[in-house]
Amino acid sequence: xxxxxxxxxxxxxxxxxxxxxxxxxxxxxxxxxxxxxxxxxxxxxxxxxxxxxxxxxxxxxxxxxxxxxxxxxxxxxxxxxxxxxxxxxxxxxxxxxxxxxxxxxxxxxxxxxxxxxxxxxxxxxxxxxxxxxxxxxxxxxxxxxxxxxxxxxxxxxxxxxxxxxxxxxxxxxxxxxxxxxxxxxxxxxxxxxxxxxxxxxxxxxxxxxxxxxxxxxxxxxxxxxxxxxxxxxxxxxxxxxxxxxxxxxxxxxxxxxxxxxxxxxxxxxxxxxxxxxxxxxxxxxxxxxxxxxxxxxxxxxxxxxxxxxxxxxxxxxxxxxxxxxxxxxxxxxxxxxxxxxxxxxxxxxxxxxxxxxxxxxxxxxxxxxxxxxxxxxxxxxxxxxxxxx
Ligand code: 13P
Numbered sequence: 313x314x315x316x317x318x319x320x321x322x323x324x325x326x327x328x329x330x331x332x333x334x335x336x337x338x339x340x341x342x343x344x345x346x347x348x349x350x351x352x353x354x355x356x357x358x359x360x361x362x363x364x365x366x367x368x369x370x371x372x373x374x375x376x377x378x379x380x381x382x383x384x385x386x387x388x389x390x391x392x393x394x395x396x397x398x399x400x401x402x403x404x405x406x407x408x409x410x411x412x413x414x415x416x417x418x419x420x421x422x423x424x425x426x427x428x429x430x431x432x433x434x435x436x437x438x439x440x441x442x443x444x445x446x447x448x449x450x451x452x453x454x455x456x457x458x459x460x461x462x463x464x465x466x467x468x469x470x471x472x473x474x475x476x477x478x479x480x481x482x483x484x485x486x487x488x489x490x491x492x493x494x495x496x497x498x499x500x501x502x503x504x505x506x507x508x509x510x511x512x513x514x515x516x517x518x519x520x521x522x523x524x525x526x527x528x529x530x531x532x533x534x535x536x537x538x539x540x541x542x543x544x545x546x547x548x549x550x551x552x553x554x555x556x557x558x559x560x561x562x563x564x565x566x567x568x569x570x571x572x573x574x575x576x577x578x579x580x581x582x583x584x585x586x587x588x589x590x591x592x593x594x595x596x597x598x599x600x601x602x603x604x605x606x607x608x609x610x611x612x613x614x615x616x617x618x619x620x621x622x623x624x625x626x627x628x629x630x631x632x633x634x635x636x637x638x639x640x641x642x643x644x645x646x647x648x649x650x651x652x653x654x655x656x657x658x659x660x661x662x663x664x665x666x667x668x669x670x671x672x673x674x675x676x677x678x679x680x681x682x683x684x685x686x687x688x689x690x691x692x693x694x695x696x697x698x699x700x701x
Contacts, residue, residue, distance in 0.1 A: 352563060358522070361445060361566070362567065365524070366607030370416035370637070372418065372639035377421060402435065404662055412442030415444050416443075420448055452466075454467075464492060466489065466507070472517045476518055477521045487514075489511060489527070490530055496535040496537070507549065507553075519567075524568060525567050526567075538577075538580055539589070546596045550597075575615075606634060607635040610638055612642050614694050615693065621673050647665040647669060648662045
């Protein structure tokens with residue numbers, strides 16, 4: 313089948329030399345192999361968006377909990393899971409004065425992307441005024457993966473292109489897709505391949521529609537394995553992810569990664585120090601992530617607020633080829649929820665609690681954080697077995 317060339321196509325496989333038989337003699341000839349890789353309309357914008365998000369001293373506030381997960385958060389402070397309560401909570405977070413100093417992007421759930429404050433201002437505009445880039449969770453969640461060791465795969469590719477185009481129109485400029493890999497379940501080669509391929513297809517579709525894809529294969533904390541085992545699994549997972557990202561012609565300068573930190577399993581007998589976690593995590597990243605990638609934005613994965621900040625700080629003690637920062641949900645929101653308790657008179661104090669965490673992580677991004685004076689509440693772990701998002 314002849315392939316119509318896009319005039320803007322500039323990348324080719326080839327200018328390749330190959331041997332051609334000509335009667336009895338063999339001669340070398342140079343031919344252009346016509347496999348155009350479509351130049352992406354949004355490339356410059358994607359690169360700029362990724363750079364803005366990966367700017368010094370800033371990271372991502374993830375508030376993209378599905379309605380079911382948001383319900384669990386609200387239930388922890390005795391609130392019903394209604395749209396009004398979800399709006400009130402997200403309004404509290406997003407209207408925090410001064411948030412933009414520490415936060416460069418915020419991942420929203422679809423409901424919030426299309427929602428406004430109680431005074432009628434769109435949440436996307438609230439964010440833009442603080443120079444925070446609005447993002448959107450686009451995956452449709454995890455379901456069992458038949459033929460695996462009780463593992464899962466992430467749904468959401470069907471219709472993703474048209475959904476992404478709509479999200480862009482609504483103001484989103486980056487996307488997130490979270491899939492998981494379980495160490496105690498193997499992981500099986502099938503589950504790793506499926507996770508990597510799904511992430512790569514999603515990334516290509518997002519870029520095609522102007523959204524910077526956050527690539528998030530979360531290696532779950534569940535298990536009693538040592539840190540070395542997590543390292544081994546992370547190496548395998550990231551190798552496959554980058555292999556398929558390249559196969560799908562994803563522009564590396566226009567993506568962001570969201571890895572889990574390399575830690576021992578949550579039920580392992582010994583805890584690891586921030587220095588050990590930083591050493592193992594950076595080892596994997598240096599081996600697997602090209603410096604073309606602008607930013608590594610870690611998830612917190614059930615670590616306590618202080619642990620997540622200390623570990624990030626340890627990773628920024630010497631220069632890295634990429635911006636190493638945060639994209640936390642639980643590790644930015646826990647103290648906020650506890651302070652708020654659903655009461656209007658606590659909103660200001662809850663916003664202060666968010667600023668304290670955001671500033672601490674901003675300092676950790678710059679390698680200048682100290683845990684001195686941190687509240688006891690911020691040191692409590694939040695690990696939940698088999699956590700869903
Ligand atoms: P946690 O920081 O709570 O692990 O959330 C990760 C996430 O994917 C949110 O977007």
